[in-house]
Structure formats: structure tokens, C-alpha cells
Amino acid sequence: MEPFIRSDQYNFIKAQTQILINGHSTTNDMDVLHALKDIAKEKVLDLFMDMSDEKKQFIDPILNIKDKTNAEEFLSQLKPYVIPFKEVTEQTIRKLFPKAKKLKIPSLENIDLKEISYLCWDDKGSNKKYIVAQHHNKLIGLQGTFTSINQKGICALCNRFEEIGMFISEAKGSVQGTFIKRGNHICQDSQKCNQNLITLDKLNDFIVWLNS
Ligand SMILES: [Zn+2]
Numbered sequence: 001m002e003p004f005i006r007s008d009q010y011n012f013i014k015a016q017t018q019i020l021i022n023g024h025s026t027t028n029d030m031d032v033l034h035a036l037k038d039i040a041k042e043k044v045l046d047l048f049m050d051m052s053d054e055k056k057q058f059i060d061p062i063l064n065i066k067d068k069t070n071a072e073e074f075l076s077q078l079k080p081y082v083i084p085f086k087e088v089t090e091q092t093i094r095k096l097f098p099k100a101k102k103l104k105i106p107s108l109e110n111i112d113l114k115e116i117s118y119l120c121w122d123d124k125g126s127n128k129k130y131i132v133a134q135h136h137n138k139l140i141g142l143q144g145t146f147t148s149i150n151q152k153g154i155c156a157l158c159n160r161f162e163e164i165g166m167f168i169s170e171a172k173g174s175v176q177g178t179f180i181k182r183g184n185h186i187c188q189d190s191q192k193c194n195q196n197l198i199t200l201d202k203l204n205d206f207i208v209w210l211n212s
Contacts, residue, residue, distance in 0.1 A: 003083040004055060007117045009047045010075075010082045012198040016040040017062065017071035024066045037063045084113035086139060088132060096132060096141030103130075117197050118157075120190035122146065129167055131190075135207050142210055144169035148188055156184040157203050158196035163188045169210050182210050 005013070023036040041062050045051060051059075058078060065071050090105045097103050106121035118133040129146040132139060148165040155162050168183035184206065187193035197203065 001054060001081065003081045004048070005078060005082045006200070007082060007085070007115060007194070008197040008200050010078065010114075011195060012047060013044050013059075013062070013078065014071075014075055015198055016044055017065050017074060020062070020065045021067055021071055037065075079114065082114040085116045085119060086134060087113065088119065088139065092139065093132065093141070096139060097130065097143060100130075100143065116191075116194045117200060118190070118194065118203060120193075129186075129190075133203060133207060135204065140207060140211075142169060142207065144183070144210075146186075146188075149185070153185050155187040155193060155196070156206055157186050158193045159202055160187075160193075160196045162192060162196070171210070184209075 017040075020036060020040055023033060027033065041059065044059050044062060045056070048055070058081065061074050061077070065074055088108070093105055094103060104121075104123050104125075106119075108119075111119070118131055120129060120131045122129055127145050127147065128143055131142040133142070134140070144167045146165050146167050148163075151163075152161055153164045154160070155164050164185040165188050166183050167186045168181055170179045170181050172178070173180045186206075187196070
């Protein structure tokens, strides 16, 4: 069977397993636990459209999760079906950032492509952050300056309370010679941010907004 779970969906499922673990550790009420399990299963199935019975079989064991061990086992059985982020070559990355002449390409070897919804790296020298994401099935590149604000706040991509900084991108304005700056707070640590992503809604909004 082909991988069918996006990385953010996998994170969503993981979050549901945590709700079940918490439920089991706080109550023995069978009715409450049954309800919790049903809700978790329904929410997970709702992530997918037209799910085949074969795929549903992989989700069913969520009903048996009581503790961390069960959850880890369940998640490890799903992991092979997570869709990895599109493999990108150095050449592809350069094409996405045609104006960045001295682009430093990150080493992609140590990145688990199943654990990211977007690829991001910092260029410390120029205080820039580069982001590669998929939008409408196309790879897109976003670049902007990044300034850490040394405090926690809500990230515009993962919507969680994390160490954030201000990402500002500059686009050409409609009048020649003018530039439009757009910025938002995003996580300093993109690996953490990717782990926090349980939906792509905010990431998609961010891409649309920066390109509007
Ligand atoms: Zn984030």
C-alpha cells in the first residue's frame, strides 16, 4: 500500500493518542473512555477522504491505546505510510531562489523527510531564513530576514506557544522600485515547528499571504 498519511496528519494522530493516554491515566469510567476512543477514531478518520477499508484497518487499533507503549506501537505501524516530503536536489533549491546568489544549501542528509511539512534553514551570515514548502502540489521557496525576539509567542505556522522570531519577506510592489514587506512571527526552531504541525491550514495561509 502506498503511503497515505501526511506528516501533519501523523502529528495529529499522535496528539490524539496522547489524549487517550491522558484519559486512561485520569479515569476508569468505561463510558468516558469509550467516548474518548470513539471521538479520537472519528477525528482521525475525518482527516482522510474516501478512506478504503484497508486503510481503516490501520487506524482501528487506536481504540486499544491505553498507555505510552501502546501508542508508540500504534504509531510505529503507521510510520511506513507517512508520505515523505518531496526530495529536493541542490539544483531544485537554487531554482526556487534564483536571486539568492550566495545561497548556502543545508545538508539534507540528517532530515527525516517523513517528519517535515516544510523544509527550512537559516543563513546565519545574512540573518535569513529559507523555507521550501509545497503549495498546490508545486514546490515554492520563501525567503526572509529572521530576527529572534527572545521570547515565546504564538507561531503563525504551527499556532503553538514557542520561541519565536519575526520573519519578514520583501516582495516587489506594483509600482516599479517599490517593495512590500510582509512579516509574521514564526518558530525559531523549524524542526520543533514541523513536529507541532497538526494541520497545514496556517502554513498555507502564510504562503498565500506572503505571495499576495
Ligand atoms: Zn511553529
